[in-house]
């Protein structure tokens with residue numbers, strides 16, 4: 001029997017980059033009534049909402065580095081009691097720098113947005129998910145290896161990768177799947193550089209990454225990797241010891 005609950009998707013970091021593309025692609029691919037678009041910049045979220053043709057884009061302004069930001073989302077879910085068909089934990093940030101020079105507050109916020117927000121949102125929204133609901137966590141190919149000069153970011157994405165595999169197993173009996181997206185460099189606000197490559201890696205088209213991610217999510221794959229570069233990185237990371245991976249990665253020049 002069809003439930004009379006509103007069928008929604010929730011996307012964090014929907015004001016730009018992958019998050020915006022996920023919103024546009026989701027409405028084409030799934031039978032949804034609303035997509036909840038979450039980020040801090042309201043005008044950018046309005047732009048994303050205006051790109052949706054069939055599905056209502058509901059804007060939620062929330063700073064996910066704060067407990068209040070996460071509460072805003074959970075309170076709205078608790079009030080409306082929708083059926084959460086898809087949760088995309090996509091918001092995240094990082095930059096390349098020497099750890100010793102990095103700002104403590106910046107790292108703390110990065111951990112809150114990249115790790116704490118996906119954990120708490122998944123935990124709190126799970127009771128609004130049911131058979132066939134999907135969780136998509138946006139990690140990075142940085143999850144595959146320890147990255148000097150990107151240490152906290154890479155570790156935060158390794159967390160998300162491990163977390164995704166574990167939860168996918170735990171939720172098998174509920175038929176809720178968890179897919180982890182591990183993109184290499186892609187042209188979004190994350191990499192503002194005009195260069196064609198970073199650290200020897202070609203900067204990919206984010207549209208292709210998003211299309212593949214949604215296909216892999218639909219097919220309940222554990223991991224979604226687009227392109228030969230990211231696939232190669234994953235393969236190498238399976239064979240080389242972490243020390244060796246870290247040494248090699250430390251030689252790569254990343255844009256500031």
Ligand SMILES: NC(=O)c1ccc[n+]([C@@H]2O[C@H](COP(=O)([O-])OP(=O)(O)OC[C@H]3O[C@@H](n4cnc5c(N)ncnc54)[C@H](OP(=O)(O)O)[C@@H]3O)[C@@H](O)[C@H]2O)c1
Pocket residue numbers: 012013014015016017018019038039040041044062063064065069090091092093094113138139140141182183184185186187188189190191
């Ligand atoms: N582009 C790449 O090369 C690449 C590669 C691998 C993985 N990724 C991952 O992909 C995800 C999306 O990044 P992107 O490439 O699309 O970059 P982006 O265009 O910079 O998007 C980042 C999104 O995260 C949101 N965000 C950041 N801090 C937030 C906070 N405190 N509270 C709420 N929202 C916050 C931003 O929204 P507001 O600023 O409006 O709040 C924005 O919508 C990230 O998790 C990133 O780590 C990116």
